[in-house]
Each structure stands twice: as structure tokens, then as C-alpha cells.
């Protein structure tokens with residue numbers, strides 16, 4: 001199985017603080033990898049590095065995927081009162097392809113509709129994000145991530161705030177994506193979620209914990 005991403009001695013900083021220390025690790029292509037570790041262990045930072053959004057302070061990163069990574073951030077990172085509808089939020093996922101100032105095509109709109117369907121939020125399409133529950137907003141963020149149709153899907157605690165049934169749906173969705181050829185990495189606190197993944201990476205204080 002080819003590796004989608006190879007990190008060699010990667011360190012990353014926030015300001016003066018080094019929060020990832022010399023990580024050497026491979027992430028398999030077209031599989032689901034769970035990223036676990038305590039609060040503050042560096043999971044979100046590592047997702048940012050994998051996404052290309054956070055430049056490593058040292059070390060190297062080799063990525064073999066073709067498209068820009070889709071990064072679904074933690075819901076707490078997104079203002080709850082953003083004055084846009086569910087459909088607008090999901091359609092924004094298409095900007096990754098078109099650019100924010102390009103006209104969206106009929107195909108973009110139909111991809112957004114399909115992603116809303118898959119996440120069970122199509123009936124909420126015209127609702128403002130501010131009127132949704134936390135779990136509904138989480139689904140919208142996931143739909144926006146899927147709408148990017150990247151071959152590298154990175155998710156920061158995607159099941160947070162969802163009930164057990166919804167968590168299973170998300171796990172099934174991530175498995176479906178990997179079966180379609182997408183490399184999936186998701187940070188999670190849930191050990192069952194991690195056990196369901198094909199591959200696990202555990203961080204402790206910014207260092208890799210041996211499996």
C-alpha cells in the first residue's frame with residue numbers, strides 16, 4: 001500500500017513554543033487514519049501541517065495526493081452566528097475548485113446538494129447556521145469538507161457533539177470516502193472511533209507515542 005504522506009523529523013511551532021517535536025511517520029493512502037492524544041498533544045497542529053496550512057519549523061513532508069487538502073476544522077473554530085445559510089456554507093466548499101470569485105457551475109451546485117443529502121442536512125438548506133443545533137452545524141461543516149472532493153480529507157474531531165448513531169454514520173462515511181480512494185485523517189478523543197480506523201497515530205506532548 002503506497003503512503004500518501006511521509007513526514008521526516010517534522011517539528012512545528014506556535015510562536016516561540018515548539019509543539020511538534022521531530023515526527024517521523026507515514027500515513028497510508030486511501031485508508032482512514034485516526035489521530036489520538038490528550039488535549040494539547042498537537043493533533044490540530046499536525047492536521048494543519050498535513051493540510052499545508054501550517055509550515056513546519058524543520059523537517060520534511062512529502063505528499064503524493066493531487067489536490068489541495070480539505071480540512072474540516074473543529075466546530076468551535078467557526079463562529080456560530082455566521083450570517084449564511086446551510087446551502088451557502090456547503091457551497092463554499094466548491095471555492096476550493098473555482099476560487100471565491102468565480103461563478104459556480106451547475107455541477108458545483110449539484111455536488112453541494114449531494115453532500116447535504118449525505119450528511120442529512122438537505123432539509124435545512126435554507127436555514128441560517130445560527131439557527132442550528134451544534135450537531136447540525138457539525139454535519140454542515142462535514143458536508144462542506146466533502147464538497148471539496150479532495151483526495152486528502154483531514155478532520156478535527158468530526159464526531160464531537162454528535163450522538164452515538166450519528167457517530168456511526170460519520171465513521172461509515174469516512175470508510176466510504178477511503179474506499180473511493182480518499183486518504184482520510186481524523187483527530188478523535190473517542191477510543192472506539194480510533195479502533196474502527198485502519199491505522200492509528202498517537203501523540204503525547206507533541207511526540208509520537210509508539211503504537
Ligand SMILES: Nc1ncnc2c1ncn2[C@@H]1O[C@H](COP(=O)(O)OP(=O)(O)OP(=O)(O)O)[C@@H](O)[C@H]1O
Nearest residue numbers: 014015017019037038039040041042043044045046
Ligand atoms: N495559535 C496558537 N498559539 C499558541 N499556542 C498554540 C496555538 N494553537 C495551539 N497552541 C498550543 O500548541 C499545543 C498543541 O495544540 P493543538 O491544538 O495542536 O493540540 P490538540 O491535540 O489538537 O488539542 P485539542 O484536543 O485540545 O484540540 C498546545 O500546547 C496549545 O496550547
